Amino acid sequence: MVSIVSVAKVAGVSNKTVSRVINGEPYVTEETRERVERAIRDLGYVPNMAARQIRSSRSNTFGIIADYVSTTPYSVDIVRGIQDWANANGKTILMANTGGASEQEIKIWKMFQSHRIDGVLYVTMYHHIVDPEIGDVAIPTVMINCRPKTSELLPSIEPDDYQGARDLTRYLLERGHRKIGYIRLNPILLGAELRLDAFRKTTGDFGLAESDLSIRLGMEGPVGAEKNYVFAAATEMLQQKDRPTAIMSGNDEMAIQVYIAALALGLRIPEDVSIVGFDDFRTVSLALRPELTTAALPYYDLGLQGAELLNSVVAGGEVCPGSRVMSCNLVERLSVCSL
Amino acid sequence: MVSIVSVAKVAGVSNKTVSRVINGEPYVTEETRERVERAIRDLGYVPNMAARQIRSSRSNTFGIIADYVSTTPYSVDIVRGIQDWANANGKTILMANTGGASEQEIKIWKMFQSHRIDGVLYVTMYHHIVDPEIGDVAIPTVMINCRPKTSELLPSIEPDDYQGARDLTRYLLERGHRKIGYIRLNPILLGAELRLDAFRKTTGDFGLAESDLSIRLGMEGPVGAEKNYVFAAATEMLQQKDRPTAIMSGNDEMAIQVYIAALALGLRIPEDVSIVGFDDFRTVSLALRPELTTAALPYYDLGLQGAELLNSVVAGGEVCPGSRVMSCNLVERLSVCSL
DNA sequence: GAAATATATGTCGACGTTGTCATACGTCTG
DNA sequence: CAGACGTATGACAACGTCGACATATATTTC
Numbered sequence: 001m002v003s004i005v006s007v008a009k010v011a012g013v014s015n016k017t018v019s020r021v022i023n024g025e026p027y028v029t030e031e032t033r034e035r036v037e038r039a040i041r042d043l044g045y046v047p048n049m050a051a052r053q054i055r056s057s058r059s060n061t062f063g064i065i066a067d068y069v070s071t072t073p074y075s076v077d078i079v080r081g082i083q084d085w086a087n088a089n090g091k092t093i094l095m096a097n098t099g100g101a102s103e104q105e106i107k108i109w110k111m112f113q114s115h116r117i118d119g120v121l122y123v124t125m126y127h128h129i130v131d132p133e134i135g136d137v138a139i140p141t142v143m144i145n146c147r148p149k150t151s152e153l154l155p156s157i158e159p160d161d162y163q164g165a166r167d168l169t170r171y172l173l174e175r176g177h178r179k180i181g182y183i184r185l186n187p188i189l190l191g192a193e194l195r196l197d198a199f200r201k202t203t204g205d206f207g208l209a210e211s212d213l214s215i216r217l218g219m220e221g222p223v224g225a226e227k228n229y230v231f232a233a234a235t236e237m238l239q240q241k242d243r244p245t246a247i248m249s250g251n252d253e254m255a256i257q258v259y260i261a262a263l264a265l266g267l268r269i270p271e272d273v274s275i276v277g278f279d280d281f282r283t284v285s286l287a288l289r290p291e292l293t294t295a296a297l298p299y300y301d302l303g304l305q306g307a308e309l310l311n312s313v314v315a316g317g318e319v320c321p322g323s324r325v326m327s328c329n330l331v332e333r334l335s336v337c338s339l
Numbered sequence: 340m341v342s343i344v345s346v347a348k349v350a351g352v353s354n355k356t357v358s359r360v361i362n363g364e365p366y367v368t369e370e371t372r373e374r375v376e377r378a379i380r381d382l383g384y385v386p387n388m389a390a391r392q393i394r395s396s397r398s399n400t401f402g403i404i405a406d407y408v409s410t411t412p413y414s415v416d417i418v419r420g421i422q423d424w425a426n427a428n429g430k431t432i433l434m435a436n437t438g439g440a441s442e443q444e445i446k447i448w449k450m451f452q453s454h455r456i457d458g459v460l461y462v463t464m465y466h467h468i469v470d471p472e473i474g475d476v477a478i479p480t481v482m483i484n485c486r487p488k489t490s491e492l493l494p495s496i497e498p499d500d501y502q503g504a505r506d507l508t509r510y511l512l513e514r515g516h517r518k519i520g521y522i523r524l525n526p527i528l529l530g531a532e533l534r535l536d537a538f539r540k541t542t543g544d545f546g547l548a549e550s551d552l553s554i555r556l557g558m559e560g561p562v563g564a565e566k567n568y569v570f571a572a573a574t575e576m577l578q579q580k581d582r583p584t585a586i587m588s589g590n591d592e593m594a595i596q597v598y599i600a601a602l603a604l605g606l607r608i609p610e611d612v613s614i615v616g617f618d619d620f621r622t623v624s625l626a627l628r629p630e631l632t633t634a635a636l637p638y639y640d641l642g643l644q645g646a647e648l649l650n651s652v653v654a655g656g657e658v659c660p661g662s663r664v665m666s667c668n669l670v671e672r673l674s675v676c677s678l
Numbered sequence: 679g680a681a682a683t684a685t686a687t688g689t690c691g692a693c694g695t696t697g698t699c700a701t702a703c704g705t706c707t708g
Numbered sequence: 709c710a711g712a713c714g715t716a717t718g719a720c721a722a723c724g725t726c727g728a729c730a731t732a733t734a735t736t737t738c
Contacts, residue, residue, distance in 0.1 A: 046452040050389035051694035073412030113385040256626040263602035390724035
């Protein structure tokens with residue numbers, strides 16, 4: 001493999017001078033710089049990161065440790081955000097998935113250590129509370145889309161589920177809906193509670209009574225093997241004599257079944273029932289007809305900001321732990337009509 | 340940072356002996372081995388990969404270069420397969436996305452070189468033909484879910500779209516369907532042609548005439564900004580006096596709109612129309628009611644086998660270029676009925 | 679019992695890079 | 709013109725690991 005030494009030989013200078021050129025250090029004549037650059041090009045020299053790393057004990061690498069994130073359709077945008085940031089800032093990303101297994105998590109921390117990772121982004125597929133098995137090692141860590149169990153030990157970045165659900169609820173209320181159905185997310189997800197709270201609070205503030213709301217559980221059970229009641233719940237809800245004029249679905253994926261239930265009962269969307277989702281999981285929200293009005297999880301920005309934040313932590317900037325929150329913007333499409 | 344030297348000092352042995360213990364080499368007394376292992380545990384020593392790498396000039400790292408794969412919901416299973424293999428075999432994975440830009444692709448190859456990657460997995464989101472910008476560098480490469488333009492230069496692993504579509508078509512024919520609709524995938528995808536060919540050939544072999552088939556284009560245009568005709572096409576198809584009793588959808592995502600179109604026309608699934616998809620993109624195929632019968636893209640195995648194949652190439656085993664194909668198994672659910 | 683072999687451990691250098699220090703020349707200052 | 713400074717380059721060591729080789733016992737073989 002061509003190294004700095006071969007370049008030096010060809011250019012007729014010392015290793016150190018080549019190093020200087022590579023790193024853009026001052027005190028190199030224009031003329032030698034050119035000679036070295038030509039040699040680099042001719043030989044196709046590329047710096048060896050590993051060698052740099054042992055020399056400088058900085059790897060310029062961040063690790064992503066995820067439950068399923070990189071391997072699951074939902075939150076890939078978080079990874080995209082991180083990678084874009086890394087690309088723009090010359091960092092390398094190492095990614096690993098625990099698959100939910102904690103012995104796997106320990107293995108991954110070891111692997112990260114062995115690569116002398118500068119920092120870790122702890123990412124989860126669903127917004128929830130976790131208890132990361134952060135080894136005895138003190139690698140700077142930022143949590144994305146989750147929050148550490150042990151209160152406020154680490155900085156975290158989360159979506160603002162509450163605000164998203166509040167805006168969505170207001171949106172329906174402002175359009176005249178007074179009977180609203182709600183199909184709940186799996187309760188093990190943080191978003192489930194936050195979204196439902198926002199729904200309850202906002203409808204309450206607007207003067208709706210509990211009897212104006214139909215709230216049903218859509219899913220429950222361990223992630224990946226949950227029981228799905230959405231279709232049945234939506235069907236039952238829409239068969240009530242005094243059926244809701246709008247249904248809020250815990251997320252977009254569940255909205256598929258709400259659509260099917262409504263249509264199978266001969267109801268038109270949105271003329272007979274309005275439907276909103278949550279997440280803006282575009283494979284679904286853009287595939288439904290009419291396209292789904294929903295609140296967009298800020299996944300891409302979660303990744304971007306998370307990487308940025310981790311970088312300041314690593315650089316030694318004092319970053320206070322505790323969670324930062326990013327808003328879920330309402331995406332207006334065609335699944336809601338005004339009454 | 341704690342290194343082999345500090346371990347050696349604590350254990351009262353030479354560096355080399357520690358190295359022997361770490362690498363499980365023979366010729367170490369049980370007693371010294373234990374002493375060293377205790378020192379490793381006490382100090383929390385973890386081997387430095389970078390140092391290993393400069394020493395051995397093997398990085399034990401594979402790179403994934405993808406168009407959008409890791410950042411797009413569809414083919415994350417390929418990545419999961421690769422990572423599982425890597426995990427089981429002690430390899431590290433470096434992942435990067437071109438986002439479709441070729442200057443980005445060149446940057447990534449450089450980055451891979453600088454990490455002295457042992458091999459590259461070139462992965463695409465959709466099954467198609469590509470012209471990888473493989474630098475002047477000869478890093479062993481395996482293509483996954485795509486095929487190199489310049490004929491047979493590199494080994495590749497692809498899904499058997501033809502077989503999948505053939506099995507799906509047969510499945511419908513065997514259940515008595517004789518009027519079948521087909522909604523075509525975006526023609527820029529390799530799968531589009533293969534699946535349609537299989538559909539035409541299989542129905543033909545079975546004695547159906549061209550007039551028994553309704554074939555409509557579902558999507559076209561550049562990936563990510565395609566025009567979507569699926570809903571309109573399905574609606575039109577199902578309004579024909581002599582409407583098909585079954586519809587094959589180019590993929591699962593498009594099947595959402597076929598479902599909605601059918602239901603909006605008051606047709607029941609599967610009693611009035613049977614529907615099949617392709618891909619087994621489970622976020623969709625399991626969310627639809629009734630659940631969708633489809634052919635599963637072998638993404639996970641594509642990743643697993645691809646990594647395995649790359650490994651043999653790297654290890655110097657003679658691997659003939661050309662494409663290997665993996666079958667798309669039919670997943671029977673409830674969206675088809677027998678006539 | 680001498681030679682051959684097997685087992686157990688250590689010394690040293692090299693991988694590719696860069697930080698530290700040294701050197702050499704040229705230009706300025708007083 | 710001596711000393712101080714600025715610029716341009718090089719020599720060398722060190723980072724952590726492991727391969728090649730050397731050494732030192734213990735055990736076997738004839």
